[in-house]
Amino acid sequence: MKTPCNLEAFMKGLKSRNPIQTEFHDAVQEVASDVIPYLEENARDWQEGCLLERLTEPDRVISFRVSWKDDKGNVRVNRAWRVQFCNAIGPYKGGMRFHPTVSESVLKFLGFEQIFKNSLTGLPMGGAKGGSNFNPKGKSDDEVMRFCQSLMTELHRYIGPDTDIPAGDIGVGAREIGYLFGQYRRLSNTFTGAITGKGLSFGGSVGRTEATGYGAVYFMREMLATKGETLEGKTALVSGSGNVAIYCVEKLIALGAKPVTLSDSGGFIHDPEGFNAEKLAFIKDLKEVRRGRISEYTEKFGGEYHEGKRPWAIKADIAFPCATQNEVDEEDAKTLIKNGLTALAEGANMPCRLDAQHVFRKNILYAPGKASNAGGVAVSGLEQSQNSLRISWSLKEVDERLQNVMKSIHETCSQYGKTENGTIDYVKGANVGGFVKVAGALTQCGIV
Ligand code: GLU
Numbered sequence: 001m002k003t004p005c006n007l008e009a010f011m012k013g014l015k016s017r018n019p020i021q022t023e024f025h026d027a028v029q030e031v032a033s034d035v036i037p038y039l040e041e042n043a044r045d046w047q048e049g050c051l052l053e054r055l056t057e058p059d060r061v062i063s064f065r066v067s068w069k070d071d072k073g074n075v076r077v078n079r080a081w082r083v084q085f086c087n088a089i090g091p092y093k094g095g096m097r098f099h100p101t102v103s104e105s106v107l108k109f110l111g112f113e114q115i116f117k118n119s120l121t122g123l124p125m126g127g128a129k130g131g132s133n134f135n136p137k138g139k140s141d142d143e144v145m146r147f148c149q150s151l152m153t154e155l156h157r158y159i160g161p162d163t164d165i166p167a168g169d170i171g172v173g174a175r176e177i178g179y180l181f182g183q184y185r186r187l188s189n190t191f192t193g194a195i196t197g198k199g200l201s202f203g204g205s206v207g208r209t210e211a212t213g214y215g216a217v218y219f220m221r222e223m224l225a226t227k228g229e230t231l232e233g234k235t236a237l238v239s240g241s242g243n244v245a246i247y248c249v250e251k252l253i254a255l256g257a258k259p260v261t262l263s264d265s266g267g268f269i270h271d272p273e274g275f276n277a278e279k280l281a282f283i284k285d286l287k288e289v290r291r292g293r294i295s296e297y298t299e300k301f302g303g304e305y306h307e308g309k310r311p312w313a314i315k316a317d318i319a320f321p322c323a324t325q326n327e328v329d330e331e332d333a334k335t336l337i338k339n340g341l342t343a344l345a346e347g348a349n350m351p352c353r354l355d356a357q358h359v360f361r362k363n364i365l366y367a368p369g370k371a372s373n374a375g376g377v378a379v380s381g382l383e384q385s386q387n388s389l390r391i392s393w394s395l396k397e398v399d400e401r402l403q404n405v406m407k408s409i410h411e412t413c414s415q416y417g418k419t420e421n422g423t424i425d426y427v428k429g430a431n432v433g434g435f436v437k438v439a440g441a442l443t444q445c446g447i448v
Helices: 009-015 022-041 051-055 105-120 141-158 175-188 210-224 243-254 275-291 297-300 330-338 354-363 376-388 395-417 426-444
Strands: 060-069 074-084 091-096 127-130 163-168 235-239 263-265 267-270 304-307 319-320 343-345 365-368
Touching: 009 022, 022 354, 022 426, 051 105, 051 426, 060 105, 060 141, 060 330, 074 105, 074 141, 074 163, 074 263, 074 426, 091 243, 091 376, 105 127, 105 376, 127 141, 127 163, 141 175, 141 235, 141 330, 141 365, 163 376, 175 263, 210 243, 210 319, 210 343, 243 267, 243 275, 243 426, 267 354, 275 297, 297 304, 330 354, 354 365, 376 395, 395 426
Parallel strands: 091 127, 091 163, 235 263, 235 319, 319 343, 343 365
Antiparallel strands: 060 074, 074 127, 263 267, 267 304
16 A cells, blocks of 8 residues: 555544644644655655554553642642654653643644654654643642652653653753652662653763753754854844753854843743843753742843743844744744844744744745754763763763764755755755654564
């Protein structure tokens, strides 16, 4: 049976099999609209059937209850999942997200994206994602610990260093990873690299915290180089204020660009002078240690705070949406381009809605998250290698490998995304480039 089919018919079938899961529909639509034409053009190489049908059905979805006690002694119940999407090229790999918006649809969308992202890194990692609708905001450390321990009491039977290796994502940082790993270690009575993003004293890799943000900037550098340009002097919009946004700003400053915005769920700050090392140190303490609101920044350093808004109306050369999915819509995209934006690299997963993507793809250098935010999972892969070898690489070694991975992802996108007029469609390049490796493995391993 031949795979090539019609996009509309394919999406109709997918939607009827997965009703209400709109985030998952959007993620598949984006990939399928590039992959189906590719399969049609290269039908001779892809005789083995139903590749896309197989890739859009997760290997398994594990859903479970997490009961825990809050500080007042009340029993609380949350729902958690692990979506093990595809292990054709390596053990399942992907983060855990704790946020009230987490649902099976969101995790299927993220797990699906992860297949292609992980493939693009060139490292042997399959695609997965997990998380819970638990909200860590406002919870005490003890409550977070009890929640993480309860979650891992169930999850531990499904993961392992050669099976599935979770990591962090939104709401899951160093604190949560520590608690999750501690409980995994206790239950399995092993000390292995079954989770990445660990603290440096218990098997973590230097450079992991910085990797996603740094990687996005390295990818932007490669895109600009295709036009003979550099980051020097470029005004940059960054959204979010988690580790992706913070280390994106850090690398932008280091490479001579001028980042001027950051945001959180309350609004965004705009510092027209640009952030510098001193301002960034304050932001790191505010967000990573004190867990405060970004609005506090303007009380100390001036600039403006725009409550309830996102930074996309500010004039800039380049942009890095690093907060969450669907934070840039079509109107935002048009405004950004009208104001002179020439390039955008996604630090978050699918922060640009499909309608915004269409505008960007036609007009500017536009990198989808599965290419430009792959630095985080790439360094997670390097953490796994170091754990298996029982050695630790230096920051210089890790950073060099990260730069090479981002360069090679850019090359893959250029190879598969070249358009007739010589420009690069990075979305197509990432989708097809990520797909080809996984599809090759699926084909060669038979129908499983
Ligand atoms: N959550 C991150 C991502 O979206 C990192 C996953 C990992 O390190 O496994 O890629």
